[in-house]
Amino acid sequence: MEAALALRDRIVTLAHGGGGRAMRDLIETVFTPVFEPPGMEDQARLMDAALQEPGARLAFTTDSFVVTPVEFPGGDIGTLAVCGTINDLAVGGARPLWLSAAFIIEEGCEVELLERVVASMQREAAAAGVRIVTGDTKVVGRGAADRLFVTTSGVGVIPPGRELSAARVQPGHVAIVNGVLGDHGATILAARGDLALSTDLRSDCAALGHLMEAVLAVAPGTSCARDATRGGLASALNEIAAAAGVGVVVEEDALPLRDEVRGMCEILGLDPLYLANEGTLVAFVPESEADAALAAMRSRAEGRNAVVVGRAVQAHPGQVRMATSFGGMRVVDMLVGEQLPRIC
Amino acid sequence: MCLGIPGRIVAITDEARQLALAEISGVRREVNVACIAEGPLDDLVGEWALIHVGFAMSRIDPDEAERTLQALRDLGEAQEALDAMAEGQRALEAAK
Amino acid sequence: MKFASEFRDPALAKALLARISDVADRIGATREKPVHIMEICGGHTHSIFRYGLDKLIHPGVEFIHGPGCPVCVLPMSRVDECVEIAMRPEVIFTTFGDAMRVPGHRMSLMQAKAGGADIRMVYSPLDALELARRNPDREVVFFGLGFETTTPSTALSIQQAARERLTNFTVFCNHITVPEPIKALLDDPDMMLDGFIGPGHVSMVIGTRPYDFIARDYGKPIVVAGFEPTDLLQSVLMVLTQIAEGRAAVENQYARVVPEDGNPVSLAAIADVYERRPSFEWRGLGEIDASGLRIRPKYRPFDAEEKFGIGYAVGRKAVDEPEGCACGAVMTGRIKPTACPQFGKGCTPDMPLGALMVSSEGACAAYWQYGGSRGLAAE
Structure with a gap:
């Protein structure tokens, strides 16, 4: 009262x-x-039994x-x-x-x-x-x-015996994301209102604990996972490439992007690879376990759009490159600062 | 310079200020349509325009777009024919 | 996306690339003795790198990245003037995001914002107008930046402000024009360009006739191009074909957007609001006659230079460009970004020395971002 x-x-x-x-x-x-x-x-x-x-x-x-x-x-x-x-x-x-x-x-x-x-x-x-x-x-x-x-x-x-770290990523491991990219970043940009853009986009914000457990249960060889938050998928992959001393090649055609996110990026001159996500992770999995990991992700709502986006390679260690849908190849570097909307 | 992208005019929002709603891949933004207005503004609804910094700068001509694409397709076919000829030539040479 | 995705089709590009190779071979273009084609517009530079066209195309075709990035050619002194205006307590300074990181003599707009200036990034001058309506007790200044593509948007905004009798909206005009610097480049005795890719979006405003002098007086081909990868490749093929046939003409690859005579409403708005300055300073190129626009006396209340007594309104003090910065040589195509002694050393995107490293359209930033700081570009 x-x-x-x-x-x-x-x-x-x-x-x-x-x-x-x-x-x-x-x-x-x-x-x-x-x-x-x-x-x-x-x-x-x-207190928790798991601790014991x-x-x-x-x-x-x-x-x-x-x-x-x-x-x-x-x-x-x-x-x-x-x-x-x-x-x-x-x-x-x-x-x-x-x-x-x-x-x-x-x-x-x-x-x-x-x-x-x-x-x-x-x-x-x-x-x-x-x-x-x-x-x-x-x-x-x-x-x-x-x-x-x-x-x-x-x-x-x-749990005992589980070891995930970027250093364990080997050439040949495939990179899987659990869902579409950039929804959160694009949603926040639109929601701020100062650019006067409206969309039906929603943040992808989701907890991924259950999804990770599901993946690890069927793909125990998973070497590493990162959530692609600030700096987006590009930054997560660059960190992994640097820590693992492998190259990473991303297939532009494979990137899962909503039309609205593409639209926002075209309007503002942004690269969706650098847009923030809050419910999207990238996991590196041995090729032999990739199908199982994909299936495990897809069985959950937060992994419905799971897809292989690239792989670790021996070449260009520490560097992420993208095979463009146009048949070219370009470097996907770390961003210096925040991406700013541009007109040029 | 000059990021511009195709958008479709979906509604007129402010007749006096010549403002309309444009849609670009599901993203909507109010834009000024002074540069593409010729007759009544309502006629613009459904039209495609090149959008730059909140202004519809130029109408996109679907016929010209198709002409450009057709020229590219023709070029592709011609190139295929050339490649096939070259291939045939090589096969002939090899057979000799 | 309609009118864009169709022009990104790799199958169409394959034939174009093959045909480009045929013509390039026919005219004897090789890696050692390449044909130099300048893409004037920074948007084209960006597309070339984004799609990796420079790697896909015949090695005898070399792209020279032109001065068509308004942020890159903005002299430091103008950034200083922006900061000076923005620091005034009554001012809300509005700008496109592009200009935020460009270094001034003392600081960038980003740093000025951190220092307390009320600086807001907007997508459109319309948004600045709206801020002026909503904040009648503040002075809203819009940083008018850009070539002919962007000029109509600020002209129409000033006309709108005049109609509404807004007294707290001004434009800090830095609009510049494309043909004059091209002429300056062509007059350079060291010039070694064989042809031009013309700026598509500038041309939708001004049409294709303003380039006539390039073909007529200088005998160089120019093809106005769209921004999708097949647009660019097709335009390169058209330039090469002209060279092979010994012709020099103005051609329009981007007819779906660019009318031959430009856009009459835009041209009328520009003519109503703006007049030519006797000369305007370009970073790396110096003062170029009649290359910049200023607001006509009849719209003086909307001219930030007049209102705040700054810039050309009071006679400007020249500010030296930073030592060792070779932006000028890069911009005129004399050297590649990687040949600049400061590239990747004294000048990186974190700590840019020159504007070409700041703007995503700048040749140096493009080399860094897409060529990679550590790879590709050098390979």
Whole structure:
């Protein structure tokens, strides 16, 4: 009752960050009812059978999320924060188990927005079989943040004998992506509104823990996986090529792209290979296991459009090249900075 | 210089300011159609134009596009015939 | 995508490439003694690299990358002036994304933005107009940049602003024209070009007649080309055929978009709003007579140079280009990007020295991005 009273204006103020009753009210109204009641504590004491298995290793990761706009078609900052950290763990071969969530809230942020974000986080976490076990909130003055920043850290367990790393990629391994490229990046560009472009695109934001488990079950020779987030597929492949000391050749014809993403890229002069994804990973799999891995991905909604996009080769170690649909070959380098829309 | 792409005019949005909605591969954007307007703006709906920085700069002539493609196809056929001849010639030489 | 994908068909390209090889052989073009064809437009440079055309085509055909990238030919002093305007507290400075990273003498617009200037990337001058309507208490300045393709869009926007009596919208005009620098290149005694690929989108505005002098007075073939790969290959074939037949003419490969007389509405808007400057400074090429446009006195309230007392309005101070930067020599086709002593050393996309490394249309950036910093280009 008291909490409802304190939050009646439904706007976060600096008082909610003061450590006093207002802050407790905010946390008890918005966060604890959703995140696994009786709720988050400052510390979580974790127990899981998987930890006891001989040879099992802990995986630990952290990521901060800032996005404008905070809500967009297909998700919001909360979906990103949960999926992003789960995916970091998953592509490393870990089974994601627990997350922490820290919120930096700009004063003036609507409580309803917080509630929606928190609900998204809980929904994604539950679907992925992950618990949000601890958290924190801070409120900062207007202009010191852009409505809401979220940081999540995640802990997972890598089962014994599982070893995923870029260094294990061998020439001949094929590169498989689980879905279309660039949906998230293109959606955010359109959702910002300053380019006045409208599309029916939605972010591909999705947790990929179950998908990775499905792949690893049938393709145990999988050498490496990366989620193609910032910098897109091009950056993920470049990192792998550099770490593995192999070349990578991508087939332009094979790249799964929606018409709208192609359209956005043509209008703004962008390369879809560098657009961000939030539910897309690339996995390198021995050729003999490629069909099984593809089938495993395709059996899941988040892998329905899975396809082989290229392979690792002996030639041009450290470099990614693309065989263009036009019959040419070009280098796909790392980007220097963010891709900017251009008219030239 | 001058990134321009084909888009289709799908609706007139502001008659006075000569603005229309153009669609490019499922992406929609309001564009100025002053440069391609000849008669009533409504006649533009369904037309293809070259879009640059939010302006429909030039109508795309589907007949000319087809002519260019046909010339390329003809060239392809001619080249195939040439290749076939060269192939035949080589076979003849080899048979000798 | 209609009117684009059809022209990316590799099957069509195969025949074109074979025919190009036939003609190139016939005129004796070899890797050692190539035919030099300049694609004037940076968009063509981009397409050549994006589709790897330079690798697919007969080795006797060498592309020389022309000055047709408005960002690349923008002198540092103009970037400095942008920064100066953008730093004013009342100003919302709007620009195409292309210009954000171009180095100025002190900083780029990207750095100015980080330093507190209100700089916004827009897709269209229409978006800048809309910002002016929504922010009546702010000064909205649009960075008018580009060749004849882009000039009508700012001219029409200024006309619209005048109709609406907007008092807080101005254009910082840096529009330039294509024929004048081509003439300057052709007058260069070291010039070694054999033909030109003409800029398709500039030509949809100005038509094909402004290039007549190239064929008539200089005896060089020019073919106005579209931007898809078969467009470019077909245009190369048309140039080579002219050379083989000993002709020099203006031809139009891009007839689906380019009318011979250009676009009358665009031309009228340009003529109404703009007049020629006596001369305009080009990076790497210096001052070129009558190569730039300024806003006519009747639209003075929409001229940022006048409103803020900057640039040509107050007499400009020349700023030296950075030492060791060979953008000028690259742009005039005298050297390849990789021959510049700074390429990949003092000048990289992270720390560009010259504009050619910044714009994705710049020859150096294209060599870097598609040729690869570490491979292909050298192979």
